[in-house]
Amino acid sequence: MLRRLALTAVASLAVLSAAAPAANAGTGPLPLLPVPLPLPSAFQGDDGTEKTQLRVTVSDSGDQEADGVYELRCLPAGGTHPVAQQACDRLAEFAQPTDRNAGADPFRPVPADAMCTQQFGGSATARITGSWRGQHVDASFDRTNGCEIARWNTLRPVLPNVR
Template sequence: MLRRLALTAVVSLAVLSAAAPGAAAASGPLPLPSPLPLPLPLPLPQGEGEDDARARLTVTVSKAGDPSAEGVFELECAPVGGDHPAAEPACDRLAELADEGTDPFAPVPRGAMCTQQFGGPATARITGTWQGRHIDAVFSRADGCEISRWNNLRPVLPGVR
């Protein structure tokens, strides 16, 4: 329950932060809510040795609005390889997310309050292994929560038009 409340607060603050400049221009400055203390993220399960940094992912992207960003791409990290168009920055981003202890492949929690905005028809599926565990995650841009998940994984997932 506390996690859901904290997630709702974070999403609300993000939406207000994005909307505040436009609203302030039209009607003057708005008071911002006081930030809530957030619990620290739980660490991801760790394997042993080199497997922690290793990733072998298949990224399938469709309807991204850019033909060069659509298709099936292989991404390998530690060492960097595969035919992903931005393999090195993508591996750097995955390493950064692992260091933060966050799970970028987790679905949007049930009952999450998401802004009702449409980010386009782009979809993606990522399968393989990361941090020593099996990954099978689906991404879209159907609402604010899904757009945030997508953007959090850039450049593993492409920018879209």
């Protein structure tokens, strides 16, 4: 339904733009009026909030079931992610302003000047690409020190629980 509506709007716009030059041939240009097109966005939910569409790639986690490439869509939850609803719920928590995560971006890298414990959390790596709340995401994760481990754990269950 949504696709048909978008295609109809695009086709109508194409027909109108092709007819406008012929209509203007003898009378001059038509005034341009700013008319917003009410096209539904493929990246918005029914309530107007931005959808999430992410690709999660996990490797070397030590768990063959956790390793792999997963698609995660939210609003509604879906894709090939093994716990899509829980992952979407976790991401939605970052969108809610609270004292713990006000304005938090779970994909932001650890600051270069951060003081991190020198502990090794395993060789697991992950990369998340796509869009979250209308923003482009391209983030890499590992477990090479305390800060990176905490960053990984903050995104569970989007990222798997590894030890």
